[in-house]
Amino acid sequence: MARILGDRDVLDRQQMEHYRDRAESYKSARSELVRTEKDFATYRDAVALLSVHAAISLMDAILCGFTKAGRSRSETHMDAVKDVAKLCSGRGLDDAGVKHLRWLVGRKSDFSYGTRRLDLENDVKAAQTKVDQAFAWAYRVFGPIGGPQQ
Amino acid sequence: MKAEQDMATRAKEPIAQLLIRRLMVPSIYFDASWPDRSTTVDLLAVDRGGTGDVHVVAIRATLQDALVSIPDLQAIPAQYRWIAFASSNREASRRRLTRAALFSDIGPGRVGGICFFPVEDGTTGADIVIPAERFAGSLRKQVDRFVGKHSADIEFRP
Numbered sequence: 001m002a003r004i005l006g007d008r009d010v011l012d013r014q015q016m017e018h019y020r021d022r023a024e025s026y027k028s029a030r031s032e033l034v035r036t037e038k039d040f041a042t043y044r045d046a047v048a049l050l051s052v053h054a055a056i057s058l059m060d061a062i063l064c065g066f067t068k069a070g071r072s073r074s075e076t077h078m079d080a081v082k083d084v085a086k087l088c089s090g091r092g093l094d095d096a097g098v099k100h101l102r103w104l105v106g107r108k109s110d111f112s113y114g115t116r117r118l119d120l121e122n123d124v125k126a127a128q129t130k131v132d133q134a135f136a137w138a139y140r141v142f143g144p145i146g147g148p149q150q
Numbered sequence: 151m152k153a154e155q156d157m158a159t160r161a162k163e164p165i166a167q168l169l170i171r172r173l174m175v176p177s178i179y180f181d182a183s184w185p186d187r188s189t190t191v192d193l194l195a196v197d198r199g200g201t202g203d204v205h206v207v208a209i210r211a212t213l214q215d216a217l218v219s220i221p222d223l224q225a226i227p228a229q230y231r232w233i234a235f236a237s238s239n240r241e242a243s244r245r246r247l248t249r250a251a252l253f254s255d256i257g258p259g260r261v262g263g264i265c266f267f268p269v270e271d272g273t274t275g276a277d278i279v280i281p282a283e284r285f286a287g288s289l290r291k292q293v294d295r296f297v298g299k300h301s302a303d304i305e306f307r308p
Contacts, residue, residue, distance in 0.1 A: 024174055027174065028172075028174075031170075031171045031172070032171070034171075035171070094308070096308035097308050100308070132175050132306045133306060133307065133308050134308070135174060135175045135198075135199065135306070136175045136199040136305075136306035136307060136308050137199075137308030139174070139175065139198040139199035139200075139201045139202070140199055140200075140201065140308065143201060146174075146197075146198035146199070146201040146202050
């Protein structure tokens with residue numbers, strides 16, 4: 001059974017919570033936009049990009065909370081995905097969320113600057129699902145990331 | 151009354167969707183035995199993928215029934231407590247609900263109000279009329295035990 005990190009594993013709680021709050025802020029903004037099916041079409045680009053930014057901030061929270069190096073300073077966000085994957089493999093953690101983070105980060109440029117119109121199912125709704133899955137994974141594996149609300 | 155009762159039964163799903171929009175990937179349980187087998191709550195939501203704050207919702211057919219249920223709801227351990235009822239007049243419901251004993255007697259916390267109503271397309275909608283305020287206390291052990299023993303009706307899986 002894969003390990004789950006606890007309070008004693010946290011290295012920088014303040015920064016972890018700072019980036020966790022930012023990630024949740026992006027995700028909440030996305031949720032506020034989409035109240036009906038029609039909203040997916042109206043706010044398609046915003047929903048997709050907010051999902052990507054929520055994922056990036058979630059990675060920053062994980063890396064600040066559980067690695068000595070903290071958040072990635074690389075210009076390439078994909079390096080942060082690699083750092084999270086390395087953290088999981090190094091500490092024997094479930095890495096099920098990494099593929100969702102990779103999917104989202106891999107589409108950042110396309111969602112931000114791409115010339116094509118985003119597809120509602122394969123881009124927008126998929127981005128929403130992926131980021132929800134990434135959050136569910138992060139709360140489960142990196143337990144203290146959800147604190148200290150208890 | 152029968153129509154309101156039917157709507158109360160159907161309201162679980164739209165109320166769950168309302169909470170999903172407000173919370174972070176919550177795990178949702180319908181008719182949950184919480185905090186133990188002696189008590190059943192209509193809807194239980196555990197925020198942050200089943201690791202966070204507990205929201206309980208008591209769903210009643212009418213505002214009158216809801217008002218009667220508030221003292222019982224106040225006795226259920228949860229960081230957020232909601233009373234839900236059928237109403238097509240949000241403002242009147244809100245005014246009447248604010249006169250009820252929604253606040254905790256011993257510290258922070260206020261019961262929130264949710265109304266549900268028929269929508270033109272034949273479905274049921276739900277909306278918040280009074281936001282809940284957080285009650286104090288840690289329920290971590292009870293939550294871990296509950297989540298470990300029960301399967302959620304709605305959950306987000308990695």
